[in-house]
Amino acid sequence: MRVAVIALNTFKEAVRDRILYAILVFALVMLAGSTILVTISVDGEEKIIKDLGLACISIFGLLIATFLGTGLVSKEIEKRTLYTIISKPIHRYQFILGKYLGLVMTLLVNVGVMGLGLIGLAYIWEGTSSVRLLLAVLFIFLELVLVTAIAMLFSAFSSPALSALFTLCLFVAGHLSADLRLFAAQFGGAATKLLAEVLFFLLPNLSRLNLKDQTVHGIAIDGGTMALSVVYAIFYVAALVLAAMAIFQRRDFK
Amino acid sequence: MNAIETEKLGKEYRIGFWRKRICVLSQLDLTVHEGEVFGYLGPNGAGKTTTLKLLTGLLRPTSGKAKVLGRPPGDVVMQQQVGFLPEQPSFYEYLTGRELLNFYGQLVGLDRPTRREQIEGLARQLRIESALDLQLRKYSKGMLQRLGLAQALLNDPRLVLLDEPMSGLDPIGRWEVRDLLLRLKSEGRTVFFSSHIIPDVEMVCDRVGILVGGRLVAQGPIDDILGAQIASIEVTASQVPPEVMAELGYLLVTQSVPRGERLLLTVKDEAALAELLTRLLDCKATIHAIAPHRESLEEYFIRYVQPRETP
Numbered sequence: 001m002r003v004a005v006i007a008l009n010t011f012k013e014a015v016r017d018r019i020l021y022a023i024l025v026f027a028l029v030m031l032a033g034s035t036i037l038v039t040i041s042v043d044g045e046e047k048i049i050k051d052l053g054l055a056c057i058s059i060f061g062l063l064i065a066t067f068l069g070t071g072l073v074s075k076e077i078e079k080r081t082l083y084t085i086i087s088k089p090i091h092r093y094q095f096i097l098g099k100y101l102g103l104v105m106t107l108l109v110n111v112g113v114m115g116l117g118l119i120g121l122a123y124i125w126e127g128t129s130s131v132r133l134l135l136a137v138l139f140i141f142l143e144l145v146l147v148t149a150i151a152m153l154f155s156a157f158s159s160p161a162l163s164a165l166f167t168l169c170l171f172v173a174g175h176l177s178a179d180l181r182l183f184a185a186q187f188g189g190a191a192t193k194l195l196a197e198v199l200f201f202l203l204p205n206l207s208r209l210n211l212k213d214q215t216v217h218g219i220a221i222d223g224g225t226m227a228l229s230v231v232y233a234i235f236y237v238a239a240l241v242l243a244a245m246a247i248f249q250r251r252d253f254k
Numbered sequence: 255m256n257a258i259e260t261e262k263l264g265k266e267y268r269i270g271f272w273r274k275r276i277c278v279l280s281q282l283d284l285t286v287h288e289g290e291v292f293g294y295l296g297p298n299g300a301g302k303t304t305t306l307k308l309l310t311g312l313l314r315p316t317s318g319k320a321k322v323l324g325r326p327p328g329d330v331v332m333q334q335q336v337g338f339l340p341e342q343p344s345f346y347e348y349l350t351g352r353e354l355l356n357f358y359g360q361l362v363g364l365d366r367p368t369r370r371e372q373i374e375g376l377a378r379q380l381r382i383e384s385a386l387d388l389q390l391r392k393y394s395k396g397m398l399q400r401l402g403l404a405q406a407l408l409n410d411p412r413l414v415l416l417d418e419p420m421s422g423l424d425p426i427g428r429w430e431v432r433d434l435l436l437r438l439k440s441e442g443r444t445v446f447f448s449s450h451i452i453p454d455v456e457m458v459c460d461r462v463g464i465l466v467g468g469r470l471v472a473q474g475p476i477d478d479i480l481g482a483q484i485a486s487i488e489v490t491a492s493q494v495p496p497e498v499m500a501e502l503g504y505l506l507v508t509q510s511v512p513r514g515e516r517l518l519l520t521v522k523d524e525a526a527l528a529e530l531l532t533r534l535l536d537c538k539a540t541i542h543a544i545a546p547h548r549e550s551l552e553e554y555f556i557r558y559v560q561p562r563e564t565p
């Protein structure tokens with residue numbers, strides 16, 4: 001109940017933030033503009049529309065997740081708005097969970113709007129089935145949910161700017177870790193292999209959540225693998241949120 | 255049970271690159287009885303805000319312990335019965351006053367009709383009715399302070415903790431807050447508030463604590479704290495012959511102050527007064543008034559605080 005109150009209010013904050021609308025409008029314009037351009041110039045190259053569109057959603061989603069995520073808790077501390085909230089009968093972990101869920105809701109709406117835009121565009125230009133595309137967008141959302149948790153965890157103990165930097169680095173690393181492991185397994189020595197394995201285990205395996213290639217190139221996606229990916233993401237997010245709660249629980253608000 | 259009880263409560267901060275320790279509060283033994291208005295006085299940087307943050311669970315003590323309404327600070331059961339106004343409160347700017355109070359009302363677990371009733375009632379009491387539907391970014395400092403008071407009272411608290419509740423208010427606003435504190439007391443609530451402005455405290459408090467440099471230097475009823483201090487007595491007289499006046503110098507605490515025809519003579523205690531009066535009557539001077547002059551909290555404060563470094 002109290003978690004929901006915090007979450008809804010966090011969502012309200014995002015809804016009343018003009019910058020978010022600006023990003024969203026910009027993303028939609030980019031989406032439409034690029035697909036139109038492609039359709040006009042490259043004859044019948046439908047793959048590019050989806051490719052570009054999904055990349056567009058991914059990037060703007062990443063921006064929103066990172067910048068809202070890193071400010072989620074640190075801004076409350078910096079602006080001292082949380083003094084009157086933490087001193088109300090609410091547990092600190094409830095506050096963290098509420099803030100997090102509020103941002104997840106915000107992301108859902110944003111990714112939803114962009115995703116619908118892309119599906120609509122794909123339909124207009126190609127009249128193709130959109131289930132695949134919807135799935136890819138859902139997985140982008142899942143990835144962003146994870147990125148948000150990373151951003152929030154970093155911001156629980158460092159400045160927003162540093163947190164954003166760390167988050168973006170981890171995003172890149174998370175996409176490369178699987179490749180790195182493959183690479184090390186083929187060419188590396190024992191130590192390199194071990195290091196790659198450890199990194200692969202610790203870093204979020206974001207390439208797991210990337211269905212863009214399969215979607216664009218129409219490669220079959222195994223249902224079991226997908227379900228496992230979802231479970232993986234949920235556990236990873238839970239671990240991150242719990243860590244953020246643990247840090248927040250012991251913090252002094254000076 | 256006492257409303258607030260601390261035992262050797264202490265807080266150290268670590269500052270700078272070398273994480274040097276600085277002690278901002280040490281060995282605080284504070285007792286606030288239920289049903290009283292307690293004024294927590296101290297100059298800037300004395301550690302008042304630190305104490306309030308320790309009591310609300312925003313900070314964790316480095317030593318000692320505290321009990322608020324018999325429970326540890328930060329405990330939800332305690333928070334349900336406590337209202338807190340932070341120093342220079344800051345709220346979500348994108349909400350209107352009503353939305354904000356509604357949000358806090360939900361956090362303290364009030365149902366919708368109670369919320370509405372409380373918000374209307376408090377807005378009327380604190381005179382922010384007309385601003386309720388305005389976004390907070392348009393609020394003045396004084397209005398934010400009033401809104402802060404309203405949010406602290408939403409849950410009908412048994413104990414109210416206020417950090418500098420009169421700051422940011424104009425003279426009328428200060429009067430209203432004093433009134434409010436007295437009303438809260440008459441409703442049976444305990445009020446603990448910090449201030450560095452003495453008249454605000456003097457007028458409404460049952461008891462005060464005086465904090466200087468992180469140490470509680472006095473605690474108790476104002477009369478007790480001041481009663482232990484030397485009082486002075488003022489005598490107003492006229493037609494005192496100059497040669498007598500010259501001899502009286504040794505009895506006076508300060509130089510005599512001419513007030514038109516009259517002279518204001520200040521002596522230290524009753525013995526000096528007796529002697530002064532004898533001499534005055536002997537020389538047929540007229541005595542107009544004798545007024546005992548108790549040391550004000552302000553004088554006490556200045557005397558105590560001045561020799562120390564105040565940041």
Ligand SMILES: Nc1ncnc2c1ncn2[C@@H]1O[C@H](COP(=O)(O)OP(=O)(O)O)[C@@H](O)[C@H]1O
Pocket residue numbers: 254267268269278296297298299300301302303304305565
């Ligand atoms: N975050 C902090 N880090 C280091 N020192 C602090 C911090 N906050 C407050 N202080 C110091 O602690 C002392 C007490 O501060 P405070 O409790 O705010 O005093 P008051 O409310 O009585 O003005 C001051 O000397 C202040 O400089």
Ligand SMILES: [Mg+2]
Pocket residue numbers: 299302303304341
């Ligand atoms: Mg203060």
